[in-house]
Amino acid sequence: MIRRHELTDQEWELLAPLIPRAATGRPRVSDRQVINGMVYKIRTGISWRDLPERYGPWQTVYTRFRRYALDRVFTQALQQIQACADAVGDIDWLVQIDSTIVRAHQHAAATAEKGANRPDEPDDHALGRSRGGLTTKIHLxxxxxxxxxAVLVTPGQRHDSICARPLLERIRVPRAGRGRPRCRPDQVIADKAYGSRGFRAYLRKRGIGHTIPEKTDQQRHRHNRGSRGGRPPAFDRQLYRQRNIVERCFNRLKGFRGIATRYEKTATSYEAAVTLASFLLWARSV
Known part of the structure; x- marks a missing residue:
C-alpha cells in the first residue's frame, strides 16, 4: 500500500535504476523504503530523528541521504529524466530564471566551524543574513x-545577477545518443534584476535570445548620453507575460515543507533536497 508522501510505482521505476547498490556486505534496508523516508522528510519538514519506524532506522535514512547528496545522485537522476524528455521533444527551451528567499530554521544555523573538513561545502553553508534573519536563496x-x-543555492543576500551565469551553466541535459549535453536555451526570460549589461553580453556571446526589461536607471543613463547611448535592448512584452511560469514552479517546490523552510545544516544536503523535489516534479509530468 502506497502511503501519503511516498513514491508511486511510476516514480520508483524512474528512480530505481539510478540508485547505487552495494555489491557486498550484509543485507541492508530496502532502497525504496529508505527513499520513501527521504521524501517523507522533505515533504513534512520533520527532523530525521522523528521519521516513522516504517522507514527503518533514522540513522540509516540520514546516512544514505548524506551519501547521495555528496555523490550528486539526485542531480544525475534529474539530468537522466530530463534526457528522456528531451529525446522525445518534451522540453520547452523557452527558459525562465528567477530566485526565491527561504527562511533558515534555527536548527540549520547550528553548523560546525566554518569550512572545517568540508571540501565540498562552501564556508558560509549558503546561509546569509538579511532583514528576516538567516536566509538561503534558491536560484532556479x-x-x-x-x-x-537547474538549481543553485546561495546565501540569502546574494544578488540575482551575480548568480545568473553559473545558474545557466548548470543546465546540462544529456543526449540520448552520442554528443555533448545540451546546455544552451533557445530563449531566456527574466525580470529586471538580471538586466545588467554584463549578463546581456554573456547571453549574446552564447547566441541565446533574451527577454529582460530594462532598468529605469539604465534607461535614464542611455537617454542622457543621447546618440552615444545606443539603442534600447529588444523587449517582447507579450513573451514576458510567460514569466509567471517560474513563479508557479517555485510554488510547487515550496509545497515541500522541507524546502519552504530550510532545516538542513549544510548547503550540500539542502541542495540535494531541492534536487530530489525537482525530480519528483518531473516524474509527475512525464
Missing part, C-alpha cells in the same frame, strides 16, 4: 512547462 531555471532544469 525552469523550462517553458514549469519544470526545473
Amino acid at each position: 531555471a525552469c523550462d517553458g512547462k514549469g519544470r526545473p532544469l
